[in-house]
Amino acid sequence: MKSHYSLVVIGAGPAGLSAAVVAAQHGLDVVLLDDQKAPGGQIYRAMESIPAERAKLLGAEYLRGRQLVSALRESNVDYFADCQVWSLNNKLEIGLTQNNKALMLTADRVLLANGALERPVPFPGWTLPGVMNAGAAQILFKSHGIIPEDGVVLAGSGPLLLLLAWQYQHAGVNIKSILDLTPMHNHLRALPHLPRALLAGHYLSKGMAYKKDLKMAGISTLHNVSNLQANGKNLLESVSFQHKGRTETLETELLLIHFGVIPHSQLSQAAGCNHQWDNSQQCWKPQVDKWGNSSIDGIPIAGDSAGIGGARTAEHAGRLAAIQVLFQLNKISQLERKKLAHNDRKWMREERHIRPFLEAFFHIPGKLLREPDDHTIVCRCEEVTAGDIRQAVADGHQDSNQVKFLTRCGMGPCQGRQCAEAVSHIVAAANKDNYPRAIYRGRPPVTPLTLGQLATLYPEEQE
Amino acid sequence: MFKRINQHPEDSVTITINGLPYDVPAGETVAAAILASSNLKFTRTSFISNSPRAPFCLMGVCYECLMVINGQSNQRACQVQVEDGMIVDRQKGTGLLST
Numbered sequence: 105m106k107s108h109y110s111l112v113v114i115g116a117g118p119a120g121l122s123a124a125v126v127a128a129q130h131g132l133d134v135v136l137l138d139d140q141k142a143p144g145g146q147i148y149r150a151m152e153s154i155p156a157e158r159a160k161l162l163g164a165e166y167l168r169g170r171q172l173v174s175a176l177r178e179s180n181v182d183y184f185a186d187c188q189v190w191s192l193n194n195k196l197e198i199g200l201t202q203n204n205k206a207l208m209l210t211a212d213r214v215l216l217a218n219g220a221l222e223r224p225v226p227f228p229g230w231t232l233p234g235v236m237n238a239g240a241a242q243i244l245f246k247s248h249g250i251i252p253e254d255g256v257v258l259a260g261s262g263p264l265l266l267l268l269a270w271q272y273q274h275a276g277v278n279i280k281s282i283l284d285l286t287p288m289h290n291h292l293r294a295l296p297h298l299p300r301a302l303l304a305g306h307y308l309s310k311g312m313a314y315k316k317d318l319k320m321a322g323i324s325t326l327h328n329v330s331n332l333q334a335n336g337k338n339l340l341e342s343v344s345f346q347h348k349g350r351t352e353t354l355e356t357e358l359l360l361i362h363f364g365v366i367p368h369s370q371l372s373q374a375a376g377c378n379h380q381w382d383n384s385q386q387c388w389k390p391q392v393d394k395w396g397n398s399s400i401d402g403i404p405i406a407g408d409s410a411g412i413g414g415a416r417t418a419e420h421a422g423r424l425a426a427i428q429v430l431f432q433l434n435k436i437s438q439l440e441r442k443k444l445a446h447n448d449r450k451w452m453r454e455e456r457h458i459r460p461f462l463e464a465f466f467h468i469p470g471k472l473l474r475e476p477d478d479h480t481i482v483c484r485c486e487e488v489t490a491g492d493i494r495q496a497v498a499d500g501h502q503d504s505n506q507v508k509f510l511t512r513c514g515m516g517p518c519q520g521r522q523c524a525e526a527v528s529h530i531v532a533a534a535n536k537d538n539y540p541r542a543i544y545r546g547r548p549p550v551t552p553l554t555l556g557q558l559a560t561l562y563p564e565e566q567e
Numbered sequence: 568m569f570k571r572i573n574q575h576p577e578d579s580v581t582i583t584i585n586g587l588p589y590d591v592p593a594g595e596t597v598a599a600a601i602l603a604s605s606n607l608k609f610t611r612t613s614f615i616s617n618s619p620r621a622p623f624c625l626m627g628v629c630y631e632c633l634m635v636i637n638g639q640s641n642q643r644a645c646q647v648q649v650e651d652g653m654i655v656d657r658q659k660g661t662g663l664l665s666t
Contacts, residue, residue, distance in 0.1 A: 139627060141648065146626055153594070158572070221628050233609040233621030234568065240625035248592070248599045249572040275572065338619045339608050358568045368628070484623075485630065487615040516614070517630040517641070552630075552641065 112211040117145020119407025119422030120217035191548035220365040220408035234340025238362035259283035260362035294465035301461035373546025396425035420448040474533035485516020497534035580651040598644035611658040
């Protein structure tokens with residue numbers, strides 16, 4: 105790895121892959137840093153190693169990643185897997201760990217393509233072994249061909265839950281029940297967005313086809329479910345919930361949950377980029393312009409880490425951000441920029457048609473986000489409960505960051521990835537604000553780093 | 568909880584999970600191998616209350632799967648690939664300090 109590159113791309117999912125390749129094709133020296141063992145991001149995981157029969161079970165969309173990954177392999181991008189980027193600042197200095205050694209890089213431009221993570225939604229019992237993210241289970245399937253034993257329960261709200269259920273059904277998994285926590289009134293909320301969504305009708309028909317297949321297979325789906333709770337002493341034993349006015353309980357060893365995805369914004373936060381609350385996507389996201397430029401010169405952000413748009417949008421957003429970098433670094437003219445961007449802009453416009461509908465249809469109920477009961481653990485690392493957070497607010501600490509200082513909420517090894525959004529909701533509710541007003545400030549190192557690793561930055565001072 | 572679609576992998580390695588040997592497919596992550604092969608129902612206990620915890624996100628962001636791998640504590644089992652002879656232990660609380 106060199107110590108300086110024209111362009112450093114962080115994240116090898118659809119946005120990072122397409123950005124790195126187009127930038128290298130136009131003569132930039134590009135390094136692509138990724139924390140996984142192989143390129144593809146979460147969506148196109150295990151693309152190069154997956155057996156054909158398993159890839160088929162994942163559906164046609166998944167295979168789209170093949171061309172992105174092979175374009176990387178054919179390019180002269182410097183690609184490094186297994187890298188942890190733990191720091192980025194507004195001077196475009198990057199700190200990372202590779203093979204247990206820390207390194208510093210500098211760049212003319214740093215493109216963030218960190219992707220998304222599943223929205224953590226605290227509910228009673230969600231820390232019990234046996235409760236796992238649906239996306240986690242899908243990773244086991246994609247990367248390793250591992251599927252649940254009989255009797256798994258899926259719960260939550262969002263397209264991934266439906267997709268995973270469909271993939272499982274095709275793989276022969278015996279699903280005990282799907283608990284759909286999407287409130288019925290979301291249908292009304294989404295209705296005004298339906299005409300525009302019809303312009304991207306293939307998404308709607310795909311969703312309908314999945315639902316139909318699941319129904320044909322006789323898989324029980326309960327709609328309009330609420331008050332989800334995982335029960336068990338040391339391990340998950342059962343799931344209880346409200347359905348049609350009654351409390352019901354299902355015995356299960358495995359509960360897979362999903363509440364949509366949110367941008368993974370740890371690095372853009374740490375770098376000091378401006379972030380804002382997006383009420384439609386119900387998440388914090390960095391401010392970016394139509395080229396992906398953030399509030400900090402030289403740090404564009406593309407793909408889901410700039411706001412949730414899905415894999416196809418990420419691919420085009422990544423290219424657009426790279427095209428803008430090429431223009432800024434005088435590799436292409438304004439006219440060439442326009443020509444190169446034309447196709448991607450067109451795709452992005454078409455892809456946008458479906459989003460307002462999806463965001464309204466899968467809007468997570470405010471009660472679930474804002475009002476977990478007092479005993480529910482919110483910070484999984486430091487075991488801070490919703491009650492502790494409300495108490496801190498009642499004691500006069502009215503901002504997420506003050507709550508963090510007081511309670512250690514968000515100070516564990518995950519560095520607030522699993523609680524930042526939830527805390528901002530709970531604090532907002534306690535302050536009677538309609539929307540979250542602040543989220544934790546991010547600070548490097550954004551992933552744990554040992555002193556031993558850090559010390560390798562200065563080898564000349566070693567014995 | 569979990570099982571493998573293909574029960575007979577081509578390449579396998581032997582790892583020790585909490586003192587017991589397991590043959591697991593080469594290329595798997597430690598977390599995947601534990602979930603599919605072992606009876607280890609939880610992989611660490613929490614820092615504050617010592618409650619059992621297990622892998623949650625499998626993509627490296629939740630830090631729930633911290634384990635002691637080859638004597639090094641606080642390793643994310645979902646990010647580490649299995650290697651022949653690897654020794655994996657459940658982590659108690661914050662884990663022992665190691666060099």
